[in-house]
Amino acid sequence: MLEKESFDVRGREMNLLKTLNYDKEAFLHLASFRVLIVLSIFMSAMFFANILFGLFGGYIKAAIVLAWLLITPQLYEVMKAFSLITSGGFAFGKMNKSFLDLMREKTNKLSYKVLVALPAIGIIIWIAVLAAFIAV
């Protein structure tokens, strides 16, 4: 009897490279997130070693900057998700264009425009504070 056979190439982290072909933003977001997951335990250990035993003093600032940069894409996505949920799926949503045409009154409101601007404002503040931190 012939059985249906299929072959699965899913399951390896290397498959993340596939997203570079069609969505570079998604790749940056997921790759930096995964790198941060791996590094975060070392950073955590470093911070506690610094508090309890006074080690790694010179490297604390660098670690902060590194963590800051690695979490920026995720923070941006979180702010986008907040705007999306608050606006009922319209801000940063990619819904069907004809449907959006019909929902113009929802997207013309001031509250909607504020929600759309929020993540951009958030990131600007975020990067500005980083710059100030490095400068000091």
Place this chain on the structure above:
Amino acid sequence: METLKYDLIILGSGLAGLSAAIHASTISKGKIKIAIVTKLHAMRSHSVSAEGGLSGVLYGKDNKDSLTLHAYDTIKGSDYLADQDAVEVLVNGAPQEIKFYEHLGVPWNRTEDNKISQRPFGGMTIPRTAFAADKTGFFLMRALYDTVLKSENIDIFHEHYATSLIMDKNRFNGMFTMDIASGEKKLLLGNAGIIATGGAARTYKLTTTAYSSTGDGIALAYRAGLPLKNMEFVQFHPTSLVPTGVLITEAARGEGGYLLNSKGERFMSAYAPSKMELAPRDIISRAIITEIEAGRGLVHEESGMSHVLLDLTHLDHKKISEKLPMIKEICIKTLGLDPDNDPIPVRPAAHFTMGGIHSNINGQVMSGPSGPAMANLWTAGECGCVSVHGANRLGSNSLSQCSVWGRITGIGAATYLMKKDISKYDESFSMKFAQGEEERINGILEFDGKNNPYDIRESMQETMDLNMGVYRDRIGMAKAKKELQVLQEKFKDIYVEDKNDVYNTNLRDVLEIGNLLDLSQVIAEGAIARNESRGSHALRENPKRDDKNWMKHTIAMNINGKIQLSYANVKVTKWQPEERKY
């Protein structure tokens, strides 16, 4: 070869097939085992492409509408070839179907006071077509497929191609199928069967239908010795997009679109002055072809196809986004034209098969031209011919027909199966037949002749387009018959390039081409014999309708490999034939 046993086998998973499964399962309270066999994935059947809507008299009192009026519109639209008792069953059952689908989750468009919206459609006196944007068929299929998933007693056989019905002494025993994904042959035995495989408009080259609309169920029934009815009536939908043939729904005209010729005139005023663009489809298709032949058509630069224009630019843009969003997307994606701003090029293309497997008012397949009806085989949907559409179908009546006869055959089959002492399938006969069928299919796999089967398909489609189109003439039809015979001979000497078991689409295509060739010959035969013009069969030499001699159904049967024609009477109840003017 695997053998699987069921109570009810449904071949085809479109609207008719899936609704039959749901009704059969509910009426039997989940006790009967149902198999749905489909050559695609179940939710991808061609029913998803239906755009316009489902007609039914929902708010008769408010709209000054009535069941009698719907029936009259349908019968007049059919050019008085429809069986009037069946039409009454259709119009009586349609409103319930709209409510039933709403309960399954279909998002019908609603009015401001939360009632279901209904829009004007071709040939309908009062607007009675309920719609869900312009993707009605898609939403109905999603609701039906999702509801089928609820039942534990329904097994879906995705991508299983049925090559033969197993008939013994006018009883249905089951079918022989091939699992396309693995190449495994499966014998399905059943005590009852419903054939719901859809139409055969892929016999034509320019068609609105899917690649999968190859009339397999109709051909299977034909080769099993069952009668086909009215195959020569093929509906040409007037507005298919040039050059791809994709359907632009009649609703575009229903919402107020105009048809313009090269001079910018609304030419329908000369052919159907009172209904204009909402006349029945055969009248509009003939009007378009007449305009093109008179030199008032336009020619599409890239493909050389002649066409007319469908103008939606004067409609409210918000209305198009609400009621016609899909055709707007299709025009933009295919042609780069936005219907809001530019008129779109359209021409008639083969669309619907009014004919099909000869069945009675209950959907039971007839074993001969005048019966008797088979006890355990039904047919529903486009592949069956009851006949409710006669010589021409009105738009939006097809979704009603599929739903109403899906319900009737599902309940009929379940009621039959719940009776005590019904005779079961003949297992030994079926096994023997299946072994022979397996050898035949493996034999086809070995073919190493000299002809390319795809070339044969293309020649057949071109011949049908040229000679069996909107207008037909005697010389052209005779030429078509001869060419089809030559192609049948060539088909005996083809090669099958793909010899593998796994997902062999080459073999499946070859089997489909065989079915199309058989059906195209039946269409040609019926058309040549019919010496009048009625509905969608327009004979140039005889443009008038001849009720005295030709108000009858054409029955075609396969007798010793030859097509034999006979005729059956049309059932007339209340409406006597009159002149068909719009």
Place this chain on the structure above:
Amino acid sequence: MKKSILPILTYSSIIAVPLFLFIYAISYIFAAAYMYVPIQALLGISLAIFCISNGIELFVYKTGTKNVLRLSRHEVDQTKSTISHLVGSKSTKTITFNVKRFNNKEKQLELHKYKVQVDKFTSVLTALLKVKSHSDSTLSIRCSCNMGICGSCGMEVNGKPVLACETNVLKNVKEGDEIEISPMTGHPMVKDLVTDFDDFFSKHISVAPYLERKNKEEQYNAKEIYNQSNDDISKFLPYSYCIMCGLCLDACPVVNTNPQFAGPQALSQGYRYYADSRDQMGEARLELVNAPEMVWGCEFAGACSDACPKGVDPAGAIQLLKFEVMKNSLVGNAPDNK
């Protein structure tokens, strides 16, 4: 509440880490030295929680991923030409199709080159069917409606998941008049350009994707239509456009790295039925999706919504669903009129 502990930890650490980084930087800028140690400690704790909770979510819940096939490319270079049957066509161009076909016997992706003549309107599907009819009949493709509504012809064109019938050849041609076609590697592959959908269908079924009413008899007998306004319909309408083409799962980076994840299609349909005011399953629906491999597996990459040919926006649906699940597990029963 117990089921939601992991997502609560995950999401709160995702908020806590940037928050404490920000406070640390502000205190550093304003030289508030008394804040350094406490904030550094909080940062250390939140980073540890971040690592452990997200690590478990991403790397541990992949049990059951069996027999991952590692592909190496092995080229079978066959350049075959296809005669054009475009009658009356003015401008045709010859394009080389580099089709990576999955060879089920060798378990490899093999490169086959075909030259096809196309015009301004030829779609990828039409060109591939031309190859099948006149050049190489062994090429297996899944297709049906030719108008982007059946969802059969999903494949990757130049690495991007698209519906072949809607993709214009000349608009997607790369340098050297070449175009790359391959099957959707985000699904198990069967042969050539055909992928297996069994896994996909079973994920869909797992969210109970049908309208449930308490009174089943009334639902079948349908005497009066349910009262639903246009406003109610707009809450779920775009999510009901799903044609089950599978492009979103092919695009989703989570599905590609963890096949246990339910995927954007199933979860968006879960939300579609939850948001439909006629559905009466209520809280039970949220329970079905409240699991690490269900709604919490989504990382909001957003690639699914970009790939969706019908504008279903599964990414948006999933974030809305996450909010509903969280609200339900923290606050209690979902209110009747949602």
